[in-house]
Amino acid sequence: WRCEHLKAYFHVGNLTYDGSKYIFEYTHHSNAPRKVREAIKNGYRLHPAFPELEKRYESKTLFPAFNRRIPSKDRIDYYKILQSLKLPKDADRMDILRKTRGIIQGDPYFFFEPLRFEEKSNLLSTSFYISGMRYRDLPSDWSEKIHLGDRLYPIHRPVDIDPYAIELHTDDQMFLGYVPAVYSQAMYSLLERNIELNFIVEELHPDYAPQWWVRVSFEATLDLKNDQTFQAEKLNDLVFYVA
Structure with missing residues (x-):
């Protein structure tokens, strides 16, 4: 969610698919900066489709609130x-949502991919569009x-x-912009x-x-299980674990 008066993004919820059902839950478990509780203090109102802050919502089909943000197959x-x-012709709804970010003109909601952690390889990864380039x-x-393929430096x-x-x-x-605030x-x-x-340049769309x-x-190698001094809770709201 984007707060207009702060010009800042807040990570207010997580949408996941476990292979059989879609799950939506607000980030109410966390008191970290830029989560839903801080968003509420800055004027955020819970989405009408998900009116209860601490409820875990489940559905066998993609929630209409998200499905409407994806181009119709009838187009x-x-x-x-x-x-x-x-994307391939058989791309699923979540694939399309990840790529389009579910953006609707004039709407304050955006979707970002989670950080994916592969436990076998200890690889943390994601993809995103650079933020703030219009202001540079x-x-x-x-x-x-x-x-394409150029490395960028944080x-x-x-x-x-x-x-x-x-x-x-x-x-x-050359200072291009920022890592999206949900990951910062x-x-x-x-x-x-x-x-x-x-950080590797994956796509360029200057037009x-x-x-x-x-x-x-983005990729990084880390050992979340054995590094006891690392404050992994800073990642947990964003990480999707892959066995």
């Missing part, structure tokens, strides 16, 4: 949309200076609305531990709106 250009998103004074030819530099803000820079020190505390805690964070300009893949 003539449906398969062209999938192609533009680099980038050179007119910025898109010619970065390429720098922690606090801002008023986010003490954990992580900037992303190119190899030649988690990324900051990893940097504190001197864990190597790998699109700024929020779609650069998509980045």
Whole structure:
């Protein structure tokens, strides 16, 4: 959820699919910054489709509140949309929601992928679009200076609305924008531990709106089970564990 007066994003809930049912739950278990309880203090009202803060909602089909954010299969250009998103023709609803972020013009809700942790390989990963690029004074030819596969470098530099803000820079020190705020505390805690964070340019769309300009893949290797000093609770609201 985006708070207009703060120009800040809050992680208010999680939507998951376990193979048989969809689950939605607010982040009410956490008192960490940028979760639903802080969002409520800043004017957030619970979604009408999910009116109870501490309830776990379940459904065998995708909740209508989310399904309406996905292009209909009845659209003539449906398969062209999938192609533009680099998705197969048989992509499921969750795949499409991840790629489109469920954005509706003028609506304050956005969807971000969770951090996926593969327990066998100890690999933490996700993908996201760089935030805040529209507010950067980038050179007119910025898109010619970065390429698919380029590595980006994180720098922690606090801002008023986010003490954990992580900037992303190119190899030649061009400041592109930020890691989305929903991940910033988690990324900051990893940097504190001197864990190597790998950010790779995955997609470039300079002709699109700024929020779609650069998509980045993220990976880091860590041992959540054996590193007892690591404050894993900073990750738990965002992590989807994969056996």
